[in-house]
Amino acid sequence: MYEFSFQNPTRIEFGIDKEKNMGRYMKEFDAKRVLIVFGSDRIKQSGLFNDVTTSLRKNDIQFTECSKIKSNPVLTKVREGIAIAKEFGADSVLSIGGGSCLDSAKAIAAGSLYERDVWDFFTGTEVTKALNIFDIMTLAATGSEMNNGGVITNEKTKQKYPIHGFSLFPKVSVINPKLQTTIGADYLVYSAADIIAHSIEGYLTATIQPELINLQIEANIKTVIRTTEQLLQHPTDLDARGEFAWATLALNGLTYLGTAGFSYPNHMIEHAMSAICDVPHGAGLSVVMPAWMTWYHDRNPKQFQRFSKEIFGLSTAEQGIEALRAWFNKIGTPTTLEQLNINQQDLKLIVDNAAQNAIDWQMSNIYSKQVIATILNLAK
Amino acid sequence: MYEFSFQNPTRIEFGIDKEKNMGRYMKEFDAKRVLIVFGSDRIKQSGLFNDVTTSLRKNDIQFTECSKIKSNPVLTKVREGIAIAKEFGADSVLSIGGGSCLDSAKAIAAGSLYERDVWDFFTGTEVTKALNIFDIMTLAATGSEMNNGGVITNEKTKQKYPIHGFSLFPKVSVINPKLQTTIGADYLVYSAADIIAHSIEGYLTATIQPELINLQIEANIKTVIRTTEQLLQHPTDLDARGEFAWATLALNGLTYLGTAGFSYPNHMIEHAMSAICDVPHGAGLSVVMPAWMTWYHDRNPKQFQRFSKEIFGLSTAEQGIEALRAWFNKIGTPTTLEQLNINQQDLKLIVDNAAQNAIDWQMSNIYSKQVIATILNLAK
Numbered sequence: 001m002y003e004f005s006f007q008n009p010t011r012i013e014f015g016i017d018k019e020k021n022m023g024r025y026m027k028e029f030d031a032k033r034v035l036i037v038f039g040s041d042r043i044k045q046s047g048l049f050n051d052v053t054t055s056l057r058k059n060d061i062q063f064t065e066c067s068k069i070k071s072n073p074v075l076t077k078v079r080e081g082i083a084i085a086k087e088f089g090a091d092s093v094l095s096i097g098g099g100s101c102l103d104s105a106k107a108i109a110a111g112s113l114y115e116r117d118v119w120d121f122f123t124g125t126e127v128t129k130a131l132n133i134f135d136i137m138t139l140a141a142t143g144s145e146m147n148n149g150g151v152i153t154n155e156k157t158k159q160k161y162p163i164h165g166f167s168l169f170p171k172v173s174v175i176n177p178k179l180q181t182t183i184g185a186d187y188l189v190y191s192a193a194d195i196i197a198h199s200i201e202g203y204l205t206a207t208i209q210p211e212l213i214n215l216q217i218e219a220n221i222k223t224v225i226r227t228t229e230q231l232l233q234h235p236t237d238l239d240a241r242g243e244f245a246w247a248t249l250a251l252n253g254l255t256y257l258g259t260a261g262f263s264y265p266n267h268m269i270e271h272a273m274s275a276i277c278d279v280p281h282g283a284g285l286s287v288v289m290p291a292w293m294t295w296y297h298d299r300n301p302k303q304f305q306r307f308s309k310e311i312f313g314l315s316t317a318e319q320g321i322e323a324l325r326a327w328f329n330k331i332g333t334p335t336t337l338e339q340l341n342i343n344q345q346d347l348k349l350i351v352d353n354a355a356q357n358a359i360d361w362q363m364s365n366i367y368s369k370q371v372i373a374t375i376l377n378l379a380k
Numbered sequence: 381m382y383e384f385s386f387q388n389p390t391r392i393e394f395g396i397d398k399e400k401n402m403g404r405y406m407k408e409f410d411a412k413r414v415l416i417v418f419g420s421d422r423i424k425q426s427g428l429f430n431d432v433t434t435s436l437r438k439n440d441i442q443f444t445e446c447s448k449i450k451s452n453p454v455l456t457k458v459r460e461g462i463a464i465a466k467e468f469g470a471d472s473v474l475s476i477g478g479g480s481c482l483d484s485a486k487a488i489a490a491g492s493l494y495e496r497d498v499w500d501f502f503t504g505t506e507v508t509k510a511l512n513i514f515d516i517m518t519l520a521a522t523g524s525e526m527n528n529g530g531v532i533t534n535e536k537t538k539q540k541y542p543i544h545g546f547s548l549f550p551k552v553s554v555i556n557p558k559l560q561t562t563i564g565a566d567y568l569v570y571s572a573a574d575i576i577a578h579s580i581e582g583y584l585t586a587t588i589q590p591e592l593i594n595l596q597i598e599a600n601i602k603t604v605i606r607t608t609e610q611l612l613q614h615p616t617d618l619d620a621r622g623e624f625a626w627a628t629l630a631l632n633g634l635t636y637l638g639t640a641g642f643s644y645p646n647h648m649i650e651h652a653m654s655a656i657c658d659v660p661h662g663a664g665l666s667v668v669m670p671a672w673m674t675w676y677h678d679r680n681p682k683q684f685q686r687f688s689k690e691i692f693g694l695s696t697a698e699q700g701i702e703a704l705r706a707w708f709n710k711i712g713t714p715t716t717l718e719q720l721n722i723n724q725q726d727l728k729l730i731v732d733n734a735a736q737n738a739i740d741w742q743m744s745n746i747y748s749k750q751v752i753a754t755i756l757n758l759a760k
Contacts, residue, residue: 001557001622003395008388014638015383177381211606212623215599223592242381242638243592254634258394258622 001258002208007166008252010146014175014242019136020051023059025172026092029132033062035090037081037105039069039097043138048179052096052136064088066108072274072281073100075154078118081108085131095135098187099142102135103150106168109133119154127165136174139183140245141191141282143198145173146252153275158353160271161360177241185232189333190282192228195247196221196324197266197285199255204296204303207261217255218310223247225311228331263363266292269372272354279340286333287340290325291379295371297321337379347376381638382588387546388632390526394555394622399476399516400431403439405552406472409512414443415470417461417485419450419477423518428559432476432516444468446488452654452661453480455534458498461488465511475515478567479522482515483530486548489513499534507545516554519563520625521571521662523578525553526632533655538733540651541740557621565612569713570662572608575627576601576704577646577665579635584676584683587641597635598690603627605691608711643743646672649752652734659720666713667720670705671759675751677701717759727756 013025026034034056036049043049056063066081085093085108093112095105109130111118121127137145144150148168153160183191203209203217224247230240256262269292270284297304297317308320328335337347351373358367393405406414414436416429423429436443446461465473465488473492475485489510491498501507517525524530528548533540563571583589583597604627610620636642649672650664677684677697688700708715717727731753738747 001394001619001626003398005391005393007391011385011387013385014381018383210619210623210626212599212603212626215602216596219592219595219599222595226591239381239590243590246381246590246592246638258626 001210002260004257006253006257008146008169010169011172012146012175013172014246016176016178016238018174018176019048019179020055022052022094022134022136022174023055023057023061025174026056026061026094026132026134027059029092029171031061031092031132033088033090034092034094034134035066035081035085035088035108036063037066037069037093037095037097037101037108039067039101041067043096046182048096048136048138052094063094064090069097069101069104071100072153072160072278073104075119075152075156078104078107078111078152081105082111082118085112090131092132092134095133096138098137098139099144102137102144102170103142103152105135106130106133106144106150107152107163110163110165110168121163121165122152122154122159122161127163127167130165130167133168133170134172135170136176136179137245138179139187139191140175140180140248141194143248143252145170145175145248151271158275160275175245177238177245180241180245181236181238185235185332187280187282188231189228189331190280190286191244192224192282192331193286193289193328193333194282195224197270197289199224200289200307201264201266202256202259202262204293204300204307205262205265206259208259209303210258213255213257213259214306220247220255221311225327232331263366264361265296265363265367268357268361268363268367269354269375271357272350273340273342275353276349277340277342277346279342283334283340286328287335287337287379288375290321290328290335291375293321293324294378295375335379337376351376381590382640384637386633386637388526388549390549391552392526392555393552394626396556396558396618398554398556399428399559400435402432402474402514402516402554403435403437403441405554406436406441406474406514407439409472409551411441411472411512413468413470414441414472414474414514415446415461415465415468415488416443417446417449417473417475417477417481417488419448419481421447423476426562428476428516428518432474443474444470449477449481449484451480452533452540452658453484455499455532455536458484458487458491458532461485462491462498465492470511472512472514475513476518478517478519479524482517482524482550483522483532485515486510486513486524486530487532487543490543490545490548501543501545502532502534502539502541507543507547510545510547513548513550514552515550516556516559517625518559519567519571520555520560520628521574523628523632525550525555525628531651538655540655555625557618557625560621560625561616561618565615565712567660567662568611569608569711570660570666572604572662572711573666573669573708573713574662575604577650577669579604580669580687581644581646582636582639582642584673584680584687585642585645586639588639589683590638593635593637593639594686600627600635601691605707612711643746644741645676645743645747648737648741648743648747649734649755651737652730653720653722655733656729657720657722657726659722663714663720666708667715667717667759668755670701670708670715671755673701673704674758675755715759717756731756
């Protein structure tokens with residue numbers, strides 16, 4: 001096992017109606033003025049926004065809004081949120097939505113206590129402080145609710161880059177599986193692909209990988225596969241929703257403990273696809289994964305065979321990869337660039353963009369422009 | 381899934397030589413005066429004590445000592461530690477040892493900021509504050525390094541009772557697998573029994589038990605079985621030591637998330653055995669578990685069959701129980717009362733004591749004096 005330092009201070013409040021206590025949770029952290037970050041007005045029509053703000057009012061917490069956060073959240077919106085937060089004198093941010101909302105809220109929280117431009121944090125400047133972060137998750141997938149990172153796209157430079165920092169762990173994350181029952185089948189299956197991608201990046205690339213961690217990751221992947229199928233049949237199955245949400249555990253850090261030598265090639269390539277073509281993150285990942293696995297498996301044959309056996313009960317690496325591709329097809333998340341409407345011209349831009357990511361993420365020793373093109377050609 | 385609130389703020393510093401940074405870690409929490417809690421002088425002879433105190437001195441942290449903590453730690457010693465901590469004006473406690481040391485340190489930390497007697501916290505009074513707690517684990521088993529509880533025996537009343545409270549989460553726990561290589565085979569196998577007991581109490585008794593949690597618990601148990609066998613062959617295998625230590629994850633709370641309706645019958649009975657006969661906790665548990673499982677399995681037949689199949693590749697509940705008993709025998713942890721030198725007279729006292737635990741832990745609806753006697757008779 002490799003040495004590590006691990007701490008995850010986020011409090012998870014899991015259960016039906018827990019969002020109605022949000023004001024009380026925030027008051028424990030002396031919240032007085034909060035910026036609420038969300039996407040569409042659907043949360044106002046559904047009553048969710050009212051439930052939450054009623055709880056804020058009861059606890060003497062004032063609020064203002066930053067809305068219209070979109071999937072693949074963008075830097076201009078984050079800057080807008082920071083301006084609102086500073087003007088309002090916010091001490092906290094509250095995300096009501098999925099990973100895109102929360103990632104935006106995290107960047108806003110860091111940028112609101114910073115004099116210069118927030119993009120600095122995505123290009124090397126350390127985050128040392130942030131407004132207190134709270135969230136109510138309406139979509140499970142990214143694990144942002146229990147980690148200290150986020151991803152934002154700079155539309156101008158076409159960079160989809162991460163931000164990290166201990167102060168970006170949410171103070172309290174509310175997971176009410178009932179709020180997630182309204183997710184459409186499309187975003188459910190994209191989320192499934194995302195959680196599987198988070199699970200396999202380390203599992204299939206690490207040079208040091210304790211057996212206990214293998215078993216835990218396999219537990220997560222099996223859970224995602226089972227609950228996705230249950231939810232496609234019965235979207236309101238709260239037990240399945242809950243377990244699906246909890247499998248986002250994949251990104252709370254535990255499944256990387258004691259591992260070393262891993263990399264994130266699928267995310268490295270997918271971020272380029274989202275940055276250039278604005279495809280949903282999970283949809284991009286389900287296209288990249290089988291292609292990358294096909295290209296990579298000879299470098300780690302035992303672990304790929306293990307994946308095939310443990311997840312699908314099959315023998316060879318190739319069979320396991322085909323089974324994953326077939327499962328993606330079955331649940332309805334794309335597996336080809338064509339399904340994402342990515343044409344030859346886009347593809348060139350994506351390769352260039354991913355090659356730059358490979359340099360910035362210190363993966364260019366393996367992932368040259370040519371290798372990335374080869375991988376993406378396997379996804380045609 | 382059942383609703384829950386989960387937070388585990390402890391920072392784990394895992395790796396070779398990390399104890400030499402303890403002063404630096406403590407300084408991050410403004411430590412200036414610390415009470416060091418430990419067992420025998422072996423840590424002075426081995427150089428460990430010197431390594432740690434050198435690091436404290438470098439960081440201008442003054443220290444005093446409370447030594448001779450024994451396995452099944454006792455209340456009189458805790459009271460002694462509290463007196464020393466108060467006299468010294470300690471702001472922190474540092475445990476160097478196993479679970480007994482750390483449990484004592486936790487009780488001392490709570491008692492040092494309390495005007496009345498510390499035993500109050502074991503009999504209903506809420507712990508609201510404590511000195512900052514740090515630890516260097518020399519024995520993995522109890523999970524105390526990543527949870528908010530501890531267990532102390534009141535020698536006078538023969539009560540072995542727990543203490544809990546959010547402020548009892550250690551601030552920083554150091555796990556250096558190398559420090560654990562000197563553990564004798566006896567305490568290694570007792571620890572294995574302890575971790576398995578922590579894993580199965582919920583697994584075999586919960587009325588609500590998500591599948592993901594089942595898979596995670598099975599991952600833990602498989603890891604303990606594999607690494608125990610590796611360590612009996614090769615005590616200095618650092619990877620196996622590390623994974624064994626990390627399987628104490630069993631008590632960090634994660635494997636109870638979303639579960640409900642569980643109880644701790646094995647601990648309830650074993651605490652009585654330790655309180656009356658001072659047997660090592662893990663040794664007591666390996667005696668109780670197969671007996672309890674034999675008595676209980678008809679109440680939860682599917683889960684016992686699952687245990688048999690997933691852990692040992694067998695078919696029936698009975699076969700799984702026999703396989704566990706055989707494995708305990710193989711590694712050398714006791715499975716009969718006779719091996720613990722518990723005679724008929726002790727047994728009567730143990731039954732009475734456990735029956736009182738059953739009342740205090742609200743389990744007397746199932747565990748009457750007669751039932752406890754029946755279970756213990758299956759361990760003869």
